[in-house]
Amino acid sequence: MWRALREAFPLAKFRRQQALGPFFADFASHAAGLVIEIDGGQHGEAVAQDEARTRFIEGEGYRVIRFWNDDVMTNLEGVLASIASTLPSPLVGEGGPQGWMRENGADTPSPSQG
Numbered sequence: 001m002w003r004a005l006r007e008a009f010p011l012a013k014f015r016r017q018q019a020l021g022p023f024f025a026d027f028a029s030h031a032a033g034l035v036i037e038i039d040g041g042q043h044g045e046a047v048a049q050d051e052a053r054t055r056f057i058e059g060e061g062y063r064v065i066r067f068w069n070d071d072v073m074t075n076l077e078g079v080l081a082s083i084a085s086t087l088p089s090p091l092v093g094e095g096g097p098q099g100w101m102r103e104n105g106a107d108t109p110s111p112s113q114g
Contacts, residue, residue, distance in 0.1 A: 001026075001027070001036075001038060001072050001076075001079075002014075002016050002027070004076055004080060005027055005036070005080075005083070008080050008083075008084070009029075009032075009083070009084070009087065011031070012029040012031055012032045012034070012087060013029060013030070013031055014027045014028065014029045014036070015027070015028050015029070015030075018035075020035070020056075020057050020060055020062070021056055021057075021060065022056075023053050023056060023057065025037065025057065025062075026038050028062070029087075032087050032088055033061055033062050033063060033088065034062060034063050034065070034083075034086060034087065035057050035062045035063070035064045035065070036064075036065055036066075036067070036083065037050075037064060037065070037066045037067070038066075038067055038068075038069055038072055039066055039067070039068055039069065040068075040069045063086065065082070065083070065086055067079050067082075
């Protein structure tokens with residue numbers, strides 16, 4: 001997943017195991033304001049803890065999206081497409097035309113791009 005994120009979305013500069021307050025995000029992009037969590041079976045038993053963690057991270061200004069391990073392993077392209085649809089364009093604090101963030105044709109250029 002780490003390699004796939006870095007290759008598919010190089011401008012987002014995802015970091016792995018990023019500290020956010022008392023928690024660690026599996027993958028975080030400060031520029032995109034996005035946290036990606038990859039959940040295994042143990043997360044089905046820790047729902048209250050995951051909800052508290054998500055509330056904290058969202059309170060810090062990030063959007064949190066979650067995927068199951070199985071989805072990443074069996075449908076990586078679908079997971080990446082889902083992530084692409086959540087990425088802001090342009091990135092926070094960056095200029096540039098709409099749509100520049102999404103690589104590999106995942107985004108349709110806006111009319112302003114000509």
